[in-house]
Amino acid sequence: MQDSPDAARLLGAVADTLEAEILAATDPSVRHEVRVAANLCRIVQREMALEGEADRNAEGRLAALLGHGGSSRRLWAELAGELEAGAFADAGEEGAVHAAVLAIVADKLAVAKPGYDSYDFAAERS
Amino acid sequence: MSPHPERLAPDAVELSAGRNGSPSGHGGPAGDADLAAGVARALADADPAAPPPTVHVTGVASAGATRRTVFVDIVRDGSTTEAVAQLAPALARSLSPTAEAACVRQAATAGVPVAEPLVATDDAGYVGVPFLVSRRVRGLTVPRQILRAIADRPGFGTTLARQCGKTLAALHGLDPAEVPDDVSRLVDPTPTVAYAEHLRLVAASLAPSPVMALGQRWLARNHPEAAKPCLVHGDMRNGNLIVDDDGVAAVVDWELAHVGDPMEDLAWLCLRCWRFRADHLEVGGFASLTELSDAYEEAGGTWRADAFHWWKVARTMWWCLVLQLQAEAFVASMSSSLVLAASGRRVAEMEYDLLMLIRPDD
Secondary structure, three states: OOOOOOHHHHHHHHHHHHHHHHHHOOOHHHHHHHHHHHHHHHHHHHHHHHHHHHHHHHHHHHHHHHOOOOOHHHHHHHHHHHHHOOOOOOHHHHHHHHHHHHHHHHHHHHHHOOOHHHOOOHHHOO | OOOOHHHHHHHHHHHHHOOOOOOOOOOOOOOHHHHHHHHHHHHHHHOOOOOOOEEEEEEEEEEOOOOEEEEEEEEEOOEEEEEEEEEOOHHHOOOOHHHHHHHHHHHHHOOOOOOOEEEEEOOOOOOOOOEEEEEOOOOEOOHHHHHHHHHHOOOHHHHHHHHHHHHHHHHHOOOHHHOOOOOOEOOOOOHHHHHHHHHHHHHHOOOOOHHHHHHHHHHHHOOOOOOOOEEEOOOOOOOOEEEEOOEEEEEOOOOOOEEEOHHHHHHHHOOHHHOOOOOOOOEOOOEOHHHHHHHHHHOOOOOOHHHHHHHHHHHHHHHHHHHHHHHHHHHOOOOOOHHHHHHOOOHHHHHHHHHHHOOOOO
């Protein structure tokens, strides 16, 4: 148990400070690093809020494809191995894998870069 | 076989560090005097008949992990030439500076706007590393500044996209037989087959990923018919262009040049990651694709839509792998760079782009 403010608030405060006072006082040669640092604070902040549910969702999606449970990381690697070995060969099966993998990636983007998946590539599909 | 594997990670390191800073006004920590003297010696050796020049380091353009780029003034006979010195440690094993200079000069003969090479040496004896000195071309290089200039000037984005098409058609029209022997050939048995195999090897060195596996399946199923190989720049995109009021003043950073499929260049230029949020303007955030493809064909190029899409998928996958390699370098404590650490959280962006490019029809 820790006293207030909580971890998320602290990370937000670090990011705010980096982006305001520190960025303004920073040599141009390292401003990029300061921006990256602030962004990483915000990513970790979102990760703390979202990762539990996203991980459970990923486990569910992968378990449905593979027919058994396990940690999301293990199932992810297993699915890759199955694909490399030629499994999920017909279009319907591969489509289901694509949809599940895309949903997992979308959950990662909700942490790493919210809004990135709003662009739908409609004009640039083969 | 492939020009890429050995420099995959180092180049990526430099890209992520951002090479487009403005001169900082103080030329780096130490060694500027030695650097200036070494460059002056190389210039004197390259042209013994001319009076020996003096050289001053005037600023640091960027300090990437593989290539340090420094602004220098070359003073000869009382006149000053503004130049840029790119210092490449042998460790990076990129195209050697002399081979790079040869590619740049050959491209210039076709009308490609370049920064004229002034002296190149593969000899580390002058300044400790091989280097290339080119005439400095004034203009914007930072992608977001270029996109702001486009926003301020209606039609300017179209101009840039069309110039890119014309420039690439000119480059790709060169006779590949005249490309120096030490420039790699990505052609055996075809450029796409060779590149897919290269991606497979890189992916195999990383944690298994269903996204990469789906990408590899798509690539294997969709190889386009091969075209005649040509000299390709290998890294022409928003970020490696110098842009002035008239448009593209120079295409820079030729260290990934190789002989391969012309559509590789066009696809790379059009990846989403080089649009800097102007996602709907496919050509580097400049303009829509027809501006590029029309200009390419009007200048004598052959647009192959299937190969263009294949290379977009392949190069998106490559960039996704590079981000993973960067993150690996951080995790393995080969680098303490925060930017490399952050690359691990950018992998999802390229995974998303890849999955959308190969999405099956609903």
